[in-house]
Amino acid sequence: MSGAKDFENIRGDAAAEVAKGTASDKKSGPRPCAGQAASTRSAIETMIASAITLALLAALVAFPRVSAAAAADGAGERPDTQPPSPRVVDVRVFYSSQDPRWPSAASAVSKMAERFKEKVKVETFDIEKTENYRLLAKLEKELNIEPTGEITAVIGNFALTSSGDVRRDVEKYLEASVEAMLSPKKGPVRGNLFAFARETFGRTVRTATPDAPGVALAVFRTDSEGREEAAGWVEEINAEVDCPVCADAAFLVAFDADGKVISIKPLREIERYGKPIDASPFLDQFRGRRVDGRWTIGADGRDGEVSGISGATKTAKLYLGGLKEAWTHFRVYRMAHRSRYKDISEEGPEPAPKIRGDGRP
Secondary structure (H helix, E strand, C coil): CHHHHHHHHHHHHHHHHHHHHHHHHHHHCCCCCHHHHHHHHHHHHHHHHHHHHHHHHHHHHHHHHHHHHHHHCCCCCCHHHCCCCCCCEEEEEEECCCCCCHHHHHHHHHHHHHHHHHHEEEEEEECCCHHHHHHHHHHHHHCCCCCCCCEEEEECCEEEEEECCCEEHHHHHHHHHHHHHHCCCCCCCCCCHHHHHHHHHCCCCEEECCCCCCEEEEEEEECCCCCEEEEEEEEEEEECCCCCCCCCEEEEEEEECCCCEEEEEECCCCEECCEECCCHHHHHCCCCCCCCCCCEECCCCCCCEECCCCCCHHHHHHHHHHHHHHHHHHHHHHHHCHHHCCCCCCCCCCCCCCCCCCCCC
């Protein structure tokens, strides 16, 4: 506004000068020659050009102040504060139009698409058509889809399959898997180790920060005669899982002074294809045992073997690996401070418990 006003004032002054010059010419004598008229016009044009330049400069100076004020008042946003473009997940579903179970699966696909709307791009392919069957075969090879099924849902580079009456993973986990892909539970989670130590060993314990690679605390208690003794060890474990629909592993573990697991507290729920599951049968296998480097996940029931989690094998391996790592940290600390600990034999792990049909020890 001020720039436009200045321009009007300058233009008015220029016009007044022109009128004054014309009147003076009339009084002073004969009409000026052509060269003099051109000179006068040049002067006028120069003044008008200067006025326009001043007006533009004033507008440019005023513009940022207006934009900043608007952004501060919430009336607008600066370009660098614009939110990032929303992520869109590609979902490709392969089915046979001859499959009697497809209508049920199609309903699950429609429900998922309705929930996430523009956040997903859904395509369906009838494998009764040769070109669609060839595309599915190519994806099965590239993504190492195993086991295969009559219905396959490819979510990005992750796949779910349904086959027969028992394995209906597309219907069960499609929605949860897409949600996990859109909002991944990744990165470390911080637990309160001191609170965990008091919760596990009692409110009167003392903790010490060890010189160890992990995030851990050595725990001590005072006996009835006032003597301090080792109580155990607590540590925080964070491990990244190589799975786009799986939450990263994050948990706290407590060992007693003998190095046996007495508590495992997940900081994130253990999931199967993005859907929380009851992982207590898996975690219960470790309690009361010393988990050293010889422990493995298997199904033969041999010494040192534990059962994994069906559909979450990578997460189960991360938990076992984290327990081994924490045990190693505690073992090194205990050896460096052996005077505080009782003599402990370094025998191997106890046999893993047998798992009943319901999945519990």
